[in-house]
Amino acid sequence: MTERKHVMGKKPDRVIPADQIGKLDLAPDEEAEKSQEATGHVSPFWVKCWNCQKFLTRPLAPPSEQAYTCPNCGAVNML
Numbered sequence: 001m002t003e004r005k006h007v008m009g010k011k012p013d014r015v016i017p018a019d020q021i022g023k024l025d026l027a028p029d030e031e032a033e034k035s036q037e038a039t040g041h042v043s044p045f046w047v048k049c050w051n052c053q054k055f056l057t058r059p060l061a062p063p064s065e066q067a068y069t070c071p072n073c074g075a076v077n078m079l
C-alpha cells in the first residue's frame with residue numbers, strides 16, 4: 001500500500017488575487033479511491049482543506065497558482 005501524499009492547505013494570511021487562485025477537485029470517495037489505486041490512476045497530489053478537512057486533488061497544470069478554492073466549503077487554501 002502506498003501512503004497518500006498530501007499537503008495541508010493553509011488559511012491565507014493575506015488577500016490572494018483571484019487570478020492566482022486555482023480550483024481543486026473533490027477527492028473520490030474511498031471505494032473509488034481503492035479501485036483507482038488498483039489501476040494505478042491515483043492523483044499525484046492531494047491537498048487537505050484547512051477548513052473542512054476534506055482531501056482534494058490538485059490538477060497538475062498550471063503549476064503556478066499559490067492558492068486554491070475548496071469545492072466543498074469554498075475556503076481558500078494556500079499551499
Ligand SMILES: [Zn+2]
Pocket residue numbers: 049050051052053054070071072073074075
Ligand atoms: Zn474545504
